[in-house]
Every structure is written in structure tokens, then in C-alpha cells.
Amino acid sequence: MPEISPEIAVASLTPEQAAAELAALAEAIARHDRLYHQQDRPEISDAGYDALVRRNAAIEARFPELRRPDSPSSRVGAAPAAGFAKLRHAVPMLSLGNAFSEMEVGEFVARVRRFLNLGEGDPLDFVAEPKIDGLSCSLRYQAGWLVLAATRGDGAEGEDVTANVRTIAEIPQRLPAGAPEVLEVRGEVYMLRDDFLEMNRRRAEAGEAVYANPRNSAAGSLRQLDPKVTATRPLRFFGYAWGEVSAPLATTQWLARQRLAEFGFRLNEPARLCASADQLAAYYAEIGGRRSDLRFDIDGVVYKVDSLELQRRLGFVSRAPRWAIAHKFSAEQARTRLERITIQVGRTGALTPVAELAPVTVGGVVVSRATLHNEDEIQRKDIREGDTVVVQRAGDVIPQVVEVILGERPDGSLRFVFPDHCPECGSLAVREPGEVVRRCTGGLICPAQAKERLRHFVSRDAFDIEGLGEKIIAAFWDDGVVRTPAEIFRLAERDRASLTPLRAREGWGEKSARNLFEAIEKRRAMPLERFIYALGIRQIGQATAKLLARSYLTLAAWRAAMAEAADRDGQAYRDLTNIDQIGPAVAEDLLAFFSEPHNLAVLEDLAREIEVQDFVPLQAQASPVAGKTVVFTGTLETMSRGEAKARAEALGAKVAGSVSARTDFVVIGADAGSKAAKAQALGVTTLTEAQWLQLIGV
DNA sequence: TCCCCTCGAGTTCA
DNA sequence: CTCGAGGGGA
Numbered sequence: 001m002p003e004i005s006p007e008i009a010v011a012s013l014t015p016e017q018a019a020a021e022l023a024a025l026a027e028a029i030a031r032h033d034r035l036y037h038q039q040d041r042p043e044i045s046d047a048g049y050d051a052l053v054r055r056n057a058a059i060e061a062r063f064p065e066l067r068r069p070d071s072p073s074s075r076v077g078a079a080p081a082a083g084f085a086k087l088r089h090a091v092p093m094l095s096l097g098n099a100f101s102e103m104e105v106g107e108f109v110a111r112v113r114r115f116l117n118l119g120e121g122d123p124l125d126f127v128a129e130p131k132i133d134g135l136s137c138s139l140r141y142q143a144g145w146l147v148l149a150a151t152r153g154d155g156a157e158g159e160d161v162t163a164n165v166r167t168i169a170e171i172p173q174r175l176p177a178g179a180p181e182v183l184e185v186r187g188e189v190y191m192l193r194d195d196f197l198e199m200n201r202r203r204a205e206a207g208e209a210v211y212a213n214p215r216n217s218a219a220g221s222l223r224q225l226d227p228k229v230t231a232t233r234p235l236r237f238f239g240y241a242w243g244e245v246s247a248p249l250a251t252t253q254w255l256a257r258q259r260l261a262e263f264g265f266r267l268n269e270p271a272r273l274c275a276s277a278d279q280l281a282a283y284y285a286e287i288g289g290r291r292s293d294l295r296f297d298i299d300g301v302v303y304k305v306d307s308l309e310l311q312r313r314l315g316f317v318s319r320a321p322r323w324a325i326a327h328k329f330s331a332e333q334a335r336t337r338l339e340r341i342t343i344q345v346g347r348t349g350a351l352t353p354v355a356e357l358a359p360v361t362v363g364g365v366v367v368s369r370a371t372l373h374n375e376d377e378i379q380r381k382d383i384r385e386g387d388t389v390v391v392q393r394a395g396d397v398i399p400q401v402v403e404v405i406l407g408e409r410p411d412g413s414l415r416f417v418f419p420d421h422c423p424e425c426g427s428l429a430v431r432e433p434g435e436v437v438r439r440c441t442g443g444l445i446c447p448a449q450a451k452e453r454l455r456h457f458v459s460r461d462a463f464d465i466e467g468l469g470e471k472i473i474a475a476f477w478d479d480g481v482v483r484t485p486a487e488i489f490r491l492a493e494r495d496r497a498s499l500t501p502l503r504a505r506e507g508w509g510e511k512s513a514r515n516l517f518e519a520i521e522k523r524r525a526m527p528l529e530r531f532i533y534a535l536g537i538r539q540i541g542q543a544t545a546k547l548l549a550r551s552y553l554t555l556a557a558w559r560a561a562m563a564e565a566a567d568r569d570g571q572a573y574r575d576l577t578n579i580d581q582i583g584p585a586v587a588e589d590l591l592a593f594f595s596e597p598h599n600l601a602v603l604e605d606l607a608r609e610i611e612v613q614d615f616v617p618l619q620a621q622a623s624p625v626a627g628k629t630v631v632f633t634g635t636l637e638t639m640s641r642g643e644a645k646a647r648a649e650a651l652g653a654k655v656a657g658s659v660s661a662r663t664d665f666v667v668i669g670a671d672a673g674s675k676a677a678k679a680q681a682l683g684v685t686t687l688t689e690a691q692w693l694q695l696i697g698v
Numbered sequence: 699t700c701c702c703c704t705c706g707a708g709t710t711c712a
Numbered sequence: 713c714t715c716g717a718g719g720g721g722a
Contacts, residue, residue: 211712216711348706348707365711365712367711368711369710369711370709373709373714373716374708393710397710399709399711400714435717539705539706539707539718543704580720583718583720584718585717585718586718657720
């Protein structure tokens with residue numbers, strides 16, 4: 001049995017004794033943390049606790065190689081991280097659908113009942129809980145130890161904040177016996193309002209910038225590069241969901257919550273089990289009434305189907321579960337004067353009206369601009385320059401103009417006339433019939449569009465060149481330093497010969513210039529899908545770019561196919577439109593891009609500067625369906641069509657929408673229609689769902 | 699032909 | 713985050 005023996009001098013410990021004592025200390029400190037922070041039942045004095053922490057630190061200093069991965073000292077004073085590494089979630093972290101009215105909640109309940117085929121009398125329970133305004137986080141425990149913590153990020157990939165999360169006292173470093181071998185606990189990192197105010201007070205005293213609200217404060221505190229700083233912030237955590245688990249937690253959401261509590265997590269309270277839409281509405285009203293009494297900020301409540309079995313049956317739509325919904329409180333609003341309406345020109349030439357507002361605080365943030373979306377929106381709300389308007393932040397983020405206070409409209413104000421010429425290049429701006437946006441026809445001659453295209457090219461999801469932001473791109477373009485993507489890659493070379501090198505520019509130095517050149521060099525090799533996306537072809541976003549990369553595999557093959565597809569009656573065109581999700585409209589935009597000589601020249605030039613890497617399907621080599629074209633038809637039993645498609649693509653297959661002689665497999669579900677017949681007529685291999693699953697090894 | 703869903707393109711502020 | 717439009721299943 002390992003012992004904590006403070007009486008033995010650290011210097012005289014053997015390595016074996018030290019290791020045993022470190023293990024005992026880790027356990028003891030974790031236990032006292034739990035007692036103190038979660039159960040408010042400390043068993044030792046603060047001084048006694050400090051002695052344990054100091055003893056641990058002393059032993060670690062003497063035997064650094066024995067430092068444990070779960071060392072209590074990593075909670076405080078861990079070395080600063082150099083930025084945050086990306087971390088892929090084992091199970092994606094989803095977002096929630098929103099309801100803003102009782103009616104929408106009623107529809108949600110009805111939708112769930114319909115989906116599950118429930119009759120009038122069949123019971124259906126929901127868990128209702130407050131929706132904390134914090135920052136979602138996923139905590140991964142293995143063999144009971146906290147091993148990883150990640151922010152939500154885009155849902156698929158977040159940031160590794162393990163070191164910072166270890167400093168949050170309320171989060172158990174270790175789970176009690178009986179917890180699953182693998183458990184990802186999901187919840188919200190947040191700050192109590194009182195703690196937030198106190199912290200701001202002290203920051204103000206120290207002359208430091210204060211945070212706008214508890215949410216920003218929690219986010220800012222968790223994303224500190226130095227965990228020591230995070231450790232000084234009063235962060236807390238509520239657990240309310242889970243990701244990967246090696247064993248089911250419970251049979252219902254309600255009981256799963258109790259399990260989380262047993263593991264030492266604080267739960268978001270007050271929660272309630274509700275049996276009907278009426279009870280949900282009552283809960284909503286009650287929480288809404290008590291909102292200001294709660295010790296933390298909430299932006300609504302969440303309803304979840306209680307039965308985990310029913311949750312499984314309901315499944316997901318896109319990135320949100322069908323079995324849960326957030327019922328939001330109405331957003332905080334503010335009145336301000338709309339000074340002017342300006343027009344911005346986007347990469348595709350779209351003219352977007354933006355409201356320039358007299359700065360006003362909404363939801364703790366000063367807002368001075370808000371999008372007006374488009375021409376129709378302005379007409380619909382009859383928004384005029386000089387009006388007093390009501391502003392709110394949609395989803396508490398993006399500012400929007402809700403309405404005009406007509407009573408305060410100044411005399412002699414005029415309806416806003418949307419320009420029919422581009423404010424940047426003067427070209428005609430036209431609105432295609434049936435479309436809402438008005439677009440500048442300047443195309444290649446419009447400097448605003450050119451800059452936006454360049455900005456898109458270097459943006460995060462495209463070439464991601466660090467140090468080449470919006471401002472710098474615009475300045476480079478204006479001065480003629482960089483006008484095309486390829487010129488970015490010739491920048492360093494040209495700079496050496498230049499009479500006015502970068503380092504001589506205002507705001508630039510030797511070091512910043514070198515850093516930029518290095519960042520550019522790092523991007524000379526680029527995966528095909530990113531390359532296609534970076535080109536900024538209309539309607540070709542990330543998803544479609546990846547689809548094209550998967551279908552054509554190499555830059556050469558893609559370019560050749562696009563050239564050939566100019567013949568709308570040819571095979572190449574049929575292949576293109578036969579890619580699932582690519583129809584005639586998308587095909588036309590692609591072909592329009594390739595029929596423009598300027599674009600071909602830019603592409604050619606760029607291809608000389610960089611290496612475009614062939615598309616690499618995941619697990620491609622091993623799978624018998626890699627490189628094959630598959631068509632799904634009819635209703636699949638074991639998974640949704642979207643899931644089947646994702647599975648097939650993950651194995652390197654291409655999923656097509658219709659059957660042709662080039663199709664390798666047609667997977668036939670229940671009630672299949674003409675596609676099955678066509679497959680037979682063409683002699684294409686058909687598979688039942690079971691055969692398909694066997695083929696891909698499920 | 700009509701929905702439903704997904705995707706793209708636009709947006710703000712710290 | 714929101715809106716509009718394209719794609720495709722029903």
C-alpha cells in the first residue's frame with residue numbers, strides 16, 4: 001500500500017518509494033479536490049492540502065522522470081503551450097436546432113411523435129434543462145483518468161485545451177471506480193456572474209482590460225496560452241452530455257445525468273422531467289422568470305427526449321440531433337441610429353448592403369455595423385438612412401436590424417435606392433430574374449472582386465497563409481505587389497531584387513518579412529481539394545471541392561475533364577453531372593470558369609509555382625470498393641442514406657446519383673425503383689444491403 | 699412538382 | 713448565424 005510519508009526527506013527517497021508516494025499523492029489530492037470543490041466537505045485544512053501539493057512538487061523536482069501524466073502539479077503551473085493543437089473528436093460535437101416560440105416547440109414535439117409513430121396515448125418524456133451561456137468542451141477519460149480536453153471547434157475538430165482544463169478545480173482529474181473504461185463527458189465551461197464581476201473589478205484595479213460578459217470571459221480564460229493564467233480564473237464546468245463511451249451510462253437521459261453526478265460532475269440545474277409540450281412551456285416560463293436570480297448566464301433552455309433508445313431511433317439531421325432542441329430566450333435588443341447604408345462587393349460580385357450604426361452596446365458588446373442581407377430586405381423593412389432602428393445579435397453573435405421605429409423617422413427621409421452600378425468599379429450591377437442578389441458585372445476588371453478573390457485564396461480553409469490577412473492583401477493589391485495567386489509564391493524572389501523591398505515598407509521589418517516568406521514556402525504543396533476550393537469558383541465551396549477531388553483524383557485529370565466537358569453532349573459532361581450533388585447549375589459555373597482564358601492563365605501560372613497533391617482517399621488501399629463508383633437506391637435498413645454515403649466515401653468509393661455503364665455497384669434497398677431495373681439492363685453488379693455491408697466489412 | 703436537406707456566400711466582434 | 717438556391721428523393 002503506497003504511503004504518503006512527509007517525514008522522510010525527499011533527498012533520501014529511493015526511486016521506488018518516490019514513485020509510490022507520487023501515486024498516493026495524486027490520488028489523495030484528487031480526492032481532496034473532489035471533497036472540497038464538489039461536495040463542500042473538506043476533510044483536511046487548507047494548510048494540510050497545501051502541504052500535500054508542496055510535497056508532490058518537491059518529489060517531482062527531485063525525480064522529474066517519475067512525474068505522472070495525471071500529476072496534480074499540471075493543474076497549476078504547467079508550462080505554457082505554443083498555440084493549441086487541433087484535436088479530432090471521436091464522436092462529433094453537434095449543435096442544436098433552435099425554437100423561438102411555444103409554437104415551434106409544439107412542432108418539435110409533434111415531429112418527434114410522428115417520427116416515432118407514437119399514438120395519442122403513448123407517453124413521451126423529455127428532460128428540460130437550462131442552456132448555459134459558456135463554451136462547450138469535451139473531456140476524455142481513459143481508465144478513469146482525464147487524458148484530453150477539447151473545445152467544440154467546428155464540431156468535428158476542436159482545440160486541445162487539456163493543460164488549461166486541468167487547472168479547473170471543479171473538473172475531476174480522476175473518476176471513481178465503476179466509471180466506463182472510456183468516457184467523454186461533454187458540457188459547458190462557464191463563469192459565475194459574481195466571480196466574473198469580482199474578476200473584472202480586480203482587472204480594472206490593476207489597469208487591465210475588462211471582459212464584456214461572463215461568456216467572453218470564460219472563453220478568453222480557457223484559451224490562454226499559459227495554463228498558469230487559466231488557473232487564476234474562476235472557471236467552472238457543468239456536464240450534460242457525452243461522446244464516446246465504452247459502456248452505456250444508462251437507459252435514459254435523466255439517469256445518465258445522475259451517473260455524471262456520481263462521477264463528480266456538477267450538473268446544470270434546475271432540470272426537470274417533462275411529459276408534454278405544456279409541461280415544457282411551464283418549465284420555460286418558470287426558468288425565464290428566474291433568469292436573473294440564477295448565478296450564471298443562460299440563453300435559453302434545452303429539451304431532450306429522455307429515452308436513449310428513442311434518441312438512437314431518432315438520429316440526426318445534418319449536424320443536429322432530431323431528439324433535442326434549444327428553446328431560446330428572446331435576444332437582448334438595443335436602439336440606435338442608422339447613420340448610413342454602405343454597399344460591399346464580395347468575391348462573386350454580390351453587392352451586400354451594410355448598416356453603419358451609431359455604436360451601441362448589445363449583449364455586452366459594442367456594435368457599429370450590421371448586415372442588411374440584400375435589396376429586398378431593405379425594402380421589406382423600409383430601412384432608411386437616418387432612421388432609429390432596433391438591433392439585436394442573432395444567436396447572440398451576428399448583429400441584425402430587427403425593425404425601424406417609424407415614429408422617430410426624420411422628416412423628409414427618402415426610401416433607400418439600391419445602386420445599379422458597382423460602387424467600386426462603376427460596372428453595371430444586375431439582378432438575374434428570380435435571384436435576390438444584385439451582382440457587379442465587372443468581373444475581372446473590378447478591383448473589389450479581385451481583392452476578395454485573393455483574400456479567399458489565402459483564407460484559412462484554402463491556402464491558409466499566415467501573416468497575409470485582409471488588410472495586407474488589399475495593400476499589396478493596391479500597390480501592385482501581388483495581383484494573382486502565383487505572384488504570392490514569387491514574392492520572396494522578387495523582393496530580393498526589388499528596390500523597395502518589403503522590409504522597407506511601413507509597418508514591416510526584416511523579421512516580419514522573413515516570417516511571411518516562410519509561411520508562403522510552407523504552402524507550396526497543397527492537397528487537390530484545398531486547391532480547387534481556393535480557386536473561388538462560384539458555387540464550389542469546401543464540400544463540392546472535395547467531391548471533385550475525390551472524383552478526379554489529380555489536377556491533370558480534373559483539368560482535362562473540365563476542358564472536355566465543354567462539349568455538353570460528350571461523356572465528360574455526363575460524368576460531371578452524374579457526380580452525386582452536382583447538377584446542371586453547378587456544372588455550368590465550373591465550365592464558365594474554365595472557358596475564361598484569364599482563369600486558365602492564372603491556373604497555369606500557379607501550377608508552375610506549387611505542387612498540387614493527388615487526392616488520397618482514407619483507407620483506400622485496403623478497401624475492395626476504393627476507386628469504385630457506387631449508387632444507392634431505395635430505402636436502406638441499417639443506416640441512413642447520408643451515413644451510407646459517408647461510409648462509402650471514407651473507403652475511397654465515389655457515390656453517384658444515377659446508374660450508368662460506368663457504375664461499379666448498385667446497392668438496392670427496399671422499394672427500389674427504376675435504378676435497379678437500369679442496373680440490370682446495363683449488366684451492372686447489384687448488391688443487397690447485406691451484401692454491401694459484407695463487402696465493406698461491417 | 700413539391701418539399702427537405704445541404705451547401706455556399708454573406709456577415710460581426712474580441 | 714442566416715439566408716437563398718441547388719440537388720434529389722418522394
